[in-house]
Amino acid sequence: MAIRSSDSGQTRRNFLKLAGTMSAGAVVSRHTGEIAQALQQATDGPIEVAWLQGQSCSGCTISLLQGQYPTLEETLSEFRMELTFHPTLMAEHGEAAIESMSKSPDVLVLEGSVPTEIPSAATVAEKPIYDWVTELAPEAEYVIGVGNCAAFGGWPAAENKRGLHELGENVTGAKGLQFEQRSQPGVLGPDFKAGSGHPVINLGGCPPHPDYVLLTIATVLNGHEPDLDRYQRPKPFYEPLVHDNCKWRGYFDRGEFADKPGEEGCLYKVGCAGPYTNCDDQTRLWNDGTSVCLNVGAPCIGCMEPGFWDRFQPLDKEVEQQNIFGVDVETAGLAAVGAGVVGIGAHAARKAMGYGTSEQDGDGDQSESAVEERTASDADQQSDTETGADKPE
Amino acid sequence: MVEVKIDPTTRIEGHHGMELEVEDGQITEARSTMKMFRGAEIITVGRSPRDAAQLTGKVCGVCFICHRIGSSRATEDAAINAGAFDGIPEHAKILRDAVEGIFFLWNHAIHLFALVGPDYSDAVADTGFERLDPLEGEGYQGALENQRKLMQALAEFGGRAPHPLAFVPGGVATNPDVSTVQTVKSRLREVSNWLGPTDAVPEVLENVQNGEFDPELGEGLHDVVSILVAAAREGAADLGSGPNRYYSNGLFREPESDERIFKRGVYRDGSAELMTKDEIVEAISEHTEYSYYTDDSGGPPTEAKPPDPDPNKEGAYSWGKAPRFEGQTMEVGPLARLTISGYDPFDLRANLGGGSDESNTLNRLIARAQEVLIVRDRVLDLLDAFDPSEPLMADFPDDYTGKGVGLWEPSRGTLSHYVDVENGEIERYQIITPTLWNIGPRDGEGNPSIIEGAIVGDEVADIENPINVMRTVRSFDPCLACSVHVDSPEGSYETELKPASPGGMTDVGDD
Numbered sequence: 043m044a045i046r047s048s049d050s051g052q053t054r055r056n057f058l059k060l061a062g063t064m065s066a067g068a069v070v071s072r073h074t075g076e077i078a079q080a081l082q083q084a085t086d087g088p089i090e091v092a093w094l095q096g097q098s099c100s101g102c103t104i105s106l107l108q109g110q111y112p113t114l115e116e117t118l119s120e121f122r123m124e125l126t127f128h129p130t131l132m133a134e135h136g137e138a139a140i141e142s143m144s145k146s147p148d149v150l151v152l153e154g155s156v157p158t159e160i161p162s163a164a165t166v167a168e169k170p171i172y173d174w175v176t177e178l179a180p181e182a183e184y185v186i187g188v189g190n191c192a193a194f195g196g197w198p199a200a201e202n203k204r205g206l207h208e209l210g211e212n213v214t215g216a217k218g219l220q221f222e223q224r225s226q227p228g229v230l231g232p233d234f235k236a237g238s239g240h241p242v243i244n245l246g247g248c249p250p251h252p253d254y255v256l257l258t259i260a261t262v263l264n265g266h267e268p269d270l271d272r273y274q275r276p277k278p279f280y281e282p283l284v285h286d287n288c289k290w291r292g293y294f295d296r297g298e299f300a301d302k303p304g305e306e307g308c309l310y311k312v313g314c315a316g317p318y319t320n321c322d323d324q325t326r327l328w329n330d331g332t333s334v335c336l337n338v339g340a341p342c343i344g345c346m347e348p349g350f351w352d353r354f355q356p357l358d359k360e361v362e363q364q365n366i367f368g369v370d371v372e373t374a375g376l377a378a379v380g381a382g383v384v385g386i387g388a389h390a391a392r393k394a395m396g397y398g399t400s401e402q403d404g405d406g407d408q409s410e411s412a413v414e415e416r417t418a419s420d421a422d423q424q425s426d427t428e429t430g431a432d433k434p435e
Numbered sequence: 436m437v438e439v440k441i442d443p444t445t446r447i448e449g450h451h452g453m454e455l456e457v458e459d460g461q462i463t464e465a466r467s468t469m470k471m472f473r474g475a476e477i478i479t480v481g482r483s484p485r486d487a488a489q490l491t492g493k494v495c496g497v498c499f500i501c502h503r504i505g506s507s508r509a510t511e512d513a514a515i516n517a518g519a520f521d522g523i524p525e526h527a528k529i530l531r532d533a534v535e536g537i538f539f540l541w542n543h544a545i546h547l548f549a550l551v552g553p554d555y556s557d558a559v560a561d562t563g564f565e566r567l568d569p570l571e572g573e574g575y576q577g578a579l580e581n582q583r584k585l586m587q588a589l590a591e592f593g594g595r596a597p598h599p600l601a602f603v604p605g606g607v608a609t610n611p612d613v614s615t616v617q618t619v620k621s622r623l624r625e626v627s628n629w630l631g632p633t634d635a636v637p638e639v640l641e642n643v644q645n646g647e648f649d650p651e652l653g654e655g656l657h658d659v660v661s662i663l664v665a666a667a668r669e670g671a672a673d674l675g676s677g678p679n680r681y682y683s684n685g686l687f688r689e690p691e692s693d694e695r696i697f698k699r700g701v702y703r704d705g706s707a708e709l710m711t712k713d714e715i716v717e718a719i720s721e722h723t724e725y726s727y728y729t730d731d732s733g734g735p736p737t738e739a740k741p742p743d744p745d746p747n748k749e750g751a752y753s754w755g756k757a758p759r760f761e762g763q764t765m766e767v768g769p770l771a772r773l774t775i776s777g778y779d780p781f782d783l784r785a786n787l788g789g790g791s792d793e794s795n796t797l798n799r800l801i802a803r804a805q806e807v808l809i810v811r812d813r814v815l816d817l818l819d820a821f822d823p824s825e826p827l828m829a830d831f832p833d834d835y836t837g838k839g840v841g842l843w844e845p846s847r848g849t850l851s852h853y854v855d856v857e858n859g860e861i862e863r864y865q866i867i868t869p870t871l872w873n874i875g876p877r878d879g880e881g882n883p884s885i886i887e888g889a890i891v892g893d894e895v896a897d898i899e900n901p902i903n904v905m906r907t908v909r910s911f912d913p914c915l916a917c918s919v920h921v922d923s924p925e926g927s928y929e930t931e932l933k934p935a936s937p938g939g940m941t942d943v944g945d946d
Contacts, residue, residue, distance in 0.1 A: 095449075095450070097472075097473045098449075098916065099495045099496035099497070100495070100497050100916055101495070101496020101497070101499065101598055102496065103496070104597045105496070105597055107545075107583070108586050115576050115579060119571070129443050129446075129449075130445070131446070131570065132445055132446070132569065133558055133559050133568075134445065135444055135445040136443070136445075136901075139443055140443075157472075157473075160472065160746050162727075162746045163472040163744075164450060164471045165450060165470045166442070166443050166470075167443060168440075168442060168452075197493055198474065201478070202474070202477050202478060203478075203480065203481030204477075204480050204481045207743050207744060209744075213478065214472065214473060216473070248598060302828060303828070304610055304827060305828075328595030328596070329586050329587045330587055332587045332591060333590045333591060333594050334594055334595060335595060335601070337594060338592065338593065338594040338611075339601065339610055340593075340603075340608050340609070343600060351478075351490065356483040356486050357483075357485070357486050
């Protein structure tokens with residue numbers, strides 16, 4: 043089928059070219075070879091994808107539709123991927139829709155969390171999503187949790203602060219595929235491996251960047267070993283620290299803080315979670331390079347992180363005030379100024395703050411450590427940092 | 436009698452099914468079943484009012500801007516009623532209207548081309564119209580390209596889309612400059628060019644009827660008109676008939692006055708009744724007899740005992756509640772807005788759809804297409820009136836105590852957020868979404884919802900493939916994610932809503 047090039051001329055050929063040269067090149071180009079190969083290989087035969095939605099808002103699907111390199115249409119046609127089931131995009135309905143779904147897909151994608159306490163809180167064809175996931179995942183070559191809900195439980199797993207109904211802190215028992223918030227296990231258990239031998243690949247984010255989804259699929263289709271962090275997120279996307287590449291970083295180093303969102307200055311004091319959030323969207327940008335939250339004066343809310351939503355609550359208060367990290371960043375920022383040498387000051391601030399701490403420690407093999415609950419307190423994280431502060435640059 | 440279950444209904448947002456009883460090829464009974472629950476209001480309670488906009492904005496990845504603004508308006512209204520806030524700046528209101536307008540265009544494009552359009556395409560219905568074949572048709576792909584441009588326009592102000600973070604209580608947390616506004620306008624113009632000139636509608640209609648395609652007159656317009664013509668040929672005007680009762684919260688204020696392009700009020704018994712915010716709030720209550728919530732969970736959203744989930748409740752079949760307006764079902768959405776405001780551009784509904792105020796499957800599509808043409812001009816007017824150098828955020832204290840209601844009017848229809856704040860913490864939260872009005876369950880009197888009533892009486896030619904039922908379901912542009920929820924704590928509350936304080940910039944609430 044012919045794919046019409048768009049007004050801006052983004053054909054597949056251009057995608058391959060762009061993948062090597064676009065500004066986020068440091069990340070993308072590292073994979074250009076694999077992506078090109080994966081695309082070629084995928085073109086040799088159809089790749090079956092089943093995309094299920096649990097307790098979802100469809101935001102991840104809508105995000106996917108915004109992808110440009112490649113677009114979803116290109117992925118599905120040029121790369122011969124068959125979306126055998128996707129509730130929002132498919133032609134069929136009812137029984138025919140269920141019949142068309144691959145029951146042993148090459149890639150199983152889940153969007154949305156899985157309710158474990160009230161299984162009827164998300165069903166497809168009268169069958170709880172919990173059953174769909176536990177049946178299909180072992181049959182799939184790759185299982186990908188798209189979005190914070192599927193990966194970590196997301197906001198449906200956020201705390202029922204007032205204990206408003208009897209089921210407890212997590213209203214419906216919402217979980218992610220292999221995690222519940224920052225801990226294991228999720229629905230599939232800590233030892234789960236898909237047919238390829240890989241655990242669930244988590245693409246956190248509310249929503250994740252569309253490139254993360256399509257590039258991850260393209261990469262693993264080549265049999266490339268995904269390089270995952272301790273939360274099973276691909277490192278190339280989830281290693282950079284938002285704070286490092288923020289356009290307000292200079293203001294932070296000078297101790298110049300905004301009093302409210304939208305004002306000039308570093309947004310740390312109005313709740314920015316950038317120093318504790320790992321993703322490359324400050325350089326990758328959203329919507330075809332248009333912008334990113336911090337660029338329009340909206341503090342980072344940490345949506346790429348496991349534990350989002352509760353971890354950074356209340357979102358409009360500085361993280362330090364929440365006593366998560368036990369560090370006064372304002373003082374750290376001012377110390378930077380006091381030091382007179384920005385480089386040193388920044389380093390001190392970094393060290394004090396648990397800069398770059400490593401949520402991404404680990405080699406991706408979760409089998410041993412995963413069993414133990416990942417409830418390392420943030421204070422522990424802080425002490426980890428003492429040794430991990432000097433992140434290679 | 437044959438029972439037919441359609442689950443999943445697909446090409447809508449979220450988990451939904453239809454259960455039908457069919458006798459002699461005719462539907463005698465219909466149940467609209469909503470199949471997901473997360474507990475948004477429960478989770479919202481106990482948190483900061485500012486965070487409510489962030490959380491409820493993420494209740495739906497399709498209607499994200501609408502919930503952010505609806506929630507922001509509710510908490511701002513509560514602060515105004517508490518005497519703690521003077522309202523948001525004028526230009527923040529203009530910007531909110533403008534982004535909602537861009538959102539309308541985006542949502543209608545996705546709906547017409549990618550969700551409902553395929554029902555009239557060759558791949559799905561063997562109509563010979565191939566441009567909207569899912570993912571493969573040129574029209575479908577053109578729409579995907581253009582919806583990206585609209586999302587880029589939204590991202591210029593919001594930082595990203597979906598789930599832009601800049602729309603918050605107090606106004607809009609962004610600092611656009613003149614060039615940002617120019618960029619947004621040029622994106623809109625590109626999409627406008629793809630769509631085609633409004634005054635070409637009659638000529639395009641003639642082209643489509645003659646099987647001609649003239650890209651000079653707009654590819655988008657040809658595709659939209661093709662859908663309408665295909666739907667008319669498939670008999671959609673005789674499908675999905677509603678009660679001709681409509682409700683809208685109104686939208687798109689004129690910057691110079693409080694007049695709205697889309698009026699606030701209801702339409703019933705053949706005429707429009709314009710209403711105030713208080714009259715609307717007074718008129719609404721919710722039923723839970725057929726919902727998976729305890730029996731005593733219904734009532735006015737400003738004071739009702741909150742619904743507790745009861746997943747095994749006998750007789751229940753939906754995670755949605757049943758909102759009613761003075762006890763009546765009301766259809767909401769583009770057809771409601773246009774009928775209440777008296778718009779029927781090019782008399783398309785009068786000529787093709789059996790009457791301007793007739794509720795049916797075809798007219799819902801026509802109204803959506805008409806609204807695209809009205810709104811695109813409106814957005815450009817709003818952006819012309821918008822001065823990015825004016826303040827866009829206003830001070831907003833944290834520790835107030837008050838009750839508030841945020842009425843808003845997203846593309847799918849009326850949206851209302853209700854909040855009680857005590858000392859800066861949310862005590863109670865409720866949301867009533869457009870989709871609940873249209874496709875919720877029966878009420879306590881056993882009255883079917885709009886969609887349940889609309890489907891009864893329709894014919895099902897092929898029970899293996901009840902495509903007309905799906906056409907009607909999709910004509911409502913249902914969006915389930917935000918429609919199922921419960922609200923909050925034990926105990927009941929008295930209504931303490933007061934009119935917004937007069938004068939100045941304080942009409943956030945009331946307008």
